[in-house]
Amino acid sequence: VQLVESGGGLVQPGGSLRLSCAASGFTFSSYYMSWVRQAPGKGLEWVSDINSGGGATYYADSVKGRFTISRDNAKNTLYLQMNSLKPEDTAIYYCKVQVDLLAFWGQGTQVTVSS
Numbered sequence: 001v002q003l004v005e006s007g008g009g010l011v012q013p014g015g016s017l018r019l020s021c022a023a024s025g026f027t028f029s030s031y032y033m034s035w036v037r038q039a040p041g042k043g044l045e046w047v048s049d050i051n052s053g054g055g056a057t058y059y060a061d062s063v064k065g066r067f068t069i070s071r072d073n074a075k076n077t078l079y080l081q082m083n084s085l086k087p088e089d090t091a092i093y094y095c096k097v098q099v100d101l102l103a104f105w106g107q108g109t110q111v112t113v114s115s
Helices: none
Strands: 002-006 009-011 017-024 033-038 044-050 057-059 067-072 077-082 091-099 102-105 109-113
Touching: 002 091, 017 033, 017 091, 017 109, 033 067, 033 077, 044 067, 044 077, 057 067
Parallel strands: 009 109
Antiparallel strands: 002 017, 017 077, 033 044, 033 091, 044 057, 067 077, 091 102, 091 109
């Protein structure tokens, strides 16, 4: 299993970013996928989930209405569209999948929201 995130960067408050997670080594279209983040000096925070077909999505209250999770099963890629970004969204963002009771994580992509 390999997960590779990209798309992070420095953005001003109110700005937008789109994160991607390229997946390989498993049948991507069969699994729930998640985004999880870790802010500086804090623990892991679940951000969003999407079911295998993409028809059901779930969000943490802190991002609801601002972030949108999606997936392209033909491209084995997970996305997170982040709008109206706030300084408190600054974190390393990870994609995650659980396969056969094991959790797999990408290396993460840094998102910094600052003026």
